[in-house]
Amino acid sequence: MTAAAAENPASRPQDRRHRRTMRTRAAIEAAALKLFAEQGFASTTVEQIAEAADIAPRTFFRHFPSKDAVLFGDPGRETERMREVLAARPAGEHPMRSLAAALLDAAERIEQDRAQHLMRAELLDGLEHAGDYELHLIRQRWVEDMAALVAERTGAGGDDPRTVAYSITLMSCFGSAMHSWLVGTGGTPLREILAQVLDETAGGLAQAADVVGSAVRGSAR
Template sequence: MSTSPTGLRERKKAKTRAAIREHAMRLFEEQGFAATTVEQIAEAAEVSPSTFFRYFPAKEDVVLVDDVDAVLVQAIRAQPADVAPIEAIVRALRDVFANMDPETWAWERRRQKLVLGVPELRARMMHQMTGAIDLMAEVIGERAGLPPDDFSARVTAGAAVGVMMAALPAARLTSGEGVTPDDHRRVLHALTLLQQGLPLG
């Protein structure tokens, strides 16, 4: 998955952001999330605390910001207009997963393992599902020529997000291991069941 910025200024910003995230993750893993301060992260990344806050509003956002969401929304938006909403999501997910490089998968696994292992982060992640529904509802409505707050678009988005969450293995999530590349097949199967009217068995 390529999201590389093209301009020199953008590349420098992306490098700084990546350095902050990597040093933050290393410190979280070494000494724990609660014990790690913004000042420690900034020092390790060789930036000031004020620079840290220009990239991340809070310490939690270093791991809670999901870069894949924006890529997925763009992939849904790029699907042909005559493709039904759930099928557009399925195709977009296939595109995103197919182009996700091993380095991105490794980062996502580390990120999710940390989030799922820290109760306050896990709670905030679940709360963020509302934001994911908002994003998906907006792009679904946009593709259908509907306003961002259209009820049917929001229900469709909520159903899609719900089945994707339900598809993830509960035991592994609660143990804090996070998702693996193989789990995308479960997510795609869940969306297929949604397309079929959620048959049992």
């Protein structure tokens, strides 16, 4: 039996549907960002985005709940993707290692379309209520979602401060790497910048822990 014949036939239509969905989402995002840049976010309607993407408005709402979701991203979708990545990690792995793997997955997906993310960053910078792109990445929703995933994975209680600490640390590093990648002109891949930021942060955290640990041990004498 050939490898092609051994494949699960049910998986092929599913793969095609997924690719078609991704193409439609990408077309909607490209059309929306172009309109936002040309005529402003507030002046752009869902109907205009749908027309530019050559789809019906109802199709738009099957992919995005609102035009805000196109500009700011879909936290729920990213959370589900992160849950999938975490579920595939070894059970006894440290949560920060698992989260780093999930962020690497995100970085590799983001890296495929730097121009679109740069356009989104410029649009967000132009909106008074939006703030900087890196701050958007580490906004409370992301931290809370990541902390919840860590707690879900480890069985930690809601009052365990480590889940939030892990999330804030990793998302801060990711946001800083994203900012450097977007404004940089050297062509360094996002994953390499992220690796450098994480490496230097890990070294600093180890030294910080040593200072605090020494102080605690000293006060216990």
